[in-house]
Structures are given as C-alpha cells and as structure tokens.
Amino acid sequence: MAVCVAVIAKENYPLYIRSSPTENELKFHYMVHTSLDVVDEKISAMGKALVDQRELYLGLLYPTEDHKVYPSYLLCRYGYVTNSKVKFVMVVDSSNTALRDNEIRSMFRKLHSSYTDVMCNPFYNPGDRIQSRAFDSMVTSMMVQVC
Amino acid sequence: MSLCVLEGMGFRVGQALGERLPQETLAFREELDVLKFLCKDLWVAVFQKQMDSLRTNHQGTYVLQDNSFPLLIRMASGLQYLEEAPKFLTFTCGLLRGTLSTLGIKSLVTASVASLPTCKFQVVIQKT
Numbered sequence: 001m002a003v004c005v006a007v008i009a010k011e012n013y014p015l016y017i018r019s020s021p022t023e024n025e026l027k028f029h030y031m032v033h034t035s036l037d038v039v040d041e042k043i044s045a046m047g048k049a050l051v052d053q054r055e056l057y058l059g060l061l062y063p064t065e066d067h068k069v070y071p072s073y074l075l076c077r078y079g080y081v082t083n084s085k086v087k088f089v090m091v092v093d094s095s096n097t098a099l100r101d102n103e104i105r106s107m108f109r110k111l112h113s114s115y116t117d118v119m120c121n122p123f124y125n126p127g128d129r130i131q132s133r134a135f136d137s138m139v140t141s142m143m144v145q146v147c
Numbered sequence: 148m149s150l151c152v153l154e155g156m157g158f159r160v161g162q163a164l165g166e167r168l169p170q171e172t173l174a175f176r177e178e179l180d181v182l183k184f185l186c187k188d189l190w191v192a193v194f195q196k197q198m199d200s201l202r203t204n205h206q207g208t209y210v211l212q213d214n215s216f217p218l219l220i221r222m223a224s225g226l227q228y229l230e231e232a233p234k235f236l237t238f239t240c241g242l243l244r245g246t247l248s249t250l251g252i253k254s255l256v257t258a259s260v261a262s263l264p265t266c267k268f269q270v271v272i273q274k275t
Binding site: 010082083084085112113115116119120122126 | 159162163165166167169170175249250251
C-alpha cells in the first residue's frame with residue numbers, strides 16, 4: 001500500500017505530492033526530498049551503460065517508531081525516471097504485505113501513463129502543479145489498494 | 148505574428164508527444180539517439196513514414212531531410228508555391244522543437260524548401 005506518492009519535475013520541484021492523511025505530512029515531504037539525492041546519483045551513474053530505464057531501487061529502509069501506539073512501519077522508497085527526466089517517488093508501507101517487484105513496477109507504469117495523459121491535456125501548462133481529478137483518483141486507488 | 152502562434156502550437160503538441168511516444172522505450176543515451184527517435188518514431192507516428200535522411204556536422208547542427216513531405220505533396224505540381232511553402236512548415240518546426248525540449252534538448256528549428264515536395268529541417272542545438 002502506497003503511503004506517499006510524489007511527482008517531481010526535471011528541475012527538482014514537486015509537481016504533485018500526496019501522502020496518506022494519518023501520518024505527519026512533513027515527514028513524508030522530507031523523505032521524498034532526501035530520496036531525490038539518491039535518484040540523481042543513479043541517473044548520473046547510468047551514463048553510457050545500457051541500463052533499464054526503470055530504475056527500481058530500494059531506498060533507505062528504516063522502521064519509524066511512532067509516538068502513538070501504532071505498529072512501526074517498514075517504509076521503502078522506490079524511484080522511477082522517465083525519458084523527460086520527470087521523477088516519481090513512492091513511499092510504501094510494506095510491514096503488512098511484502099509488495100513484490102512486479103506490483104511496484106505496475107504501479108509506476110500506471111503513474112507514468114496517467115502523467116502522460118495530464119501532459120497531453122492542452123489546458124495543462126508543463127511545469128504547473130498537477131490538479132487533474134483523474135490523476136487524483138488514480139493515486140487514491142493506489143493508496144488504498146491493499147489494506 | 149501568426150507564424151509565432153502556429154509554431155507555439157506545434158511546440159505544445161511536440162511536448163505532449165515527447166512524453167507519450169517514448170513511453171515504453173529505454174532511456175536515450177545521447178543526442179544522436181534522440182534525433183534518430185525523431186526521424187523514425189515521431190515521423191512514423193505523425194506522418195506514417197520515416198524521415199529520409201539525417202545529417203550532422205557533429206557540432207550541434209542536424210539536417211533532417213524528407214523527400215516527399217506529406218503536407219507539401221498537394222502543392223508539388225509546379226514551382227508556383229515554392230516561396231510560400233516554408234510557412235506551411237512552421238507547425239512542424241514547432242513540433243520538432245517541442246519534442247526535443249521534453250527530451251531535454253533546447254534547440255532552434257528552421258525549415259527550408261529547395262524543390263517541392265522535398266524539404267529540410269535544420270536543428271541547431273543551443274548549448275547553455
């Protein structure tokens with residue numbers, strides 16, 4: 001179950017960021033921001049090597065101890081870069097179900113195709129925040145997927 | 148004035164296509180790959196044919212030549228429209244510029260017509 005989804009533009013500012021409302025949002029914003037450094041490293045390391053476009057990586061994996069009496073989450077960060085250098089970062093809670101590689105890939109593919117749909121909207125100016133309802137509902141469906 | 152608007156429209160369409168078309172392909176490794184993508188995939192998607200030739204001076208200038216450009220074929224019967232022809236190519240110039248910009252390359256695209264229906268698009272990469 002995705003806990004936070006972010007779309008970051010080429011210039012590294014967020015086009016869309018949404019986290020599950022039960023948690024402190026600032027914490028997730030911070031996590032996404034720190035994972036951008038790792039994403040940039042991976043991009044520059046790709047260089048001339050023939051690497052798959054989908055850079056699927058396990059970010060810093062650490063359990064967060066909540067102040068409340070909730071069980072501690074196992075939060076994994078995943079990244080994905082498109083040909084136009086737009087980055088998707090997803091934070092998932094994998095303490096309940098171990099999400100398989102394929103599921104994460106398919107979630108990113110859905111994100112990519114929804115983002116492409118937003119781009120093709122002639123009323124959308126590239127570089128603006130994403131305010132499309134279709135995109136919102138797709139992200140909502142990803143966030144309450146496995147509960 | 149209206150040519151600017153036309154080019155701007157082509158630019159926006161190119162930006163959207165630059166996002167949609169390379170969706171399933173792997174990352175481009177260098178500029179030449181991007182240009183090849185333009186000549187093959189973009190041209191096939193928009194005009195159902197490939198670009199006929201791509202030349203470069205390896206210093207940031209590329210010349211794309213199309214020997215039977217679909218938008219010019221109707222005008223091709225004589226020399227009558229040779230001077231007016233480049234105006235009909237502004238949208239396509241914008242298209243190329245938009246796609247290049249989504250894929251991370253700032254450029255300047257101009258078109259020239261030597262003999263109908265052959266046309267050449269010159270792409271000059273802006274180095275920042």
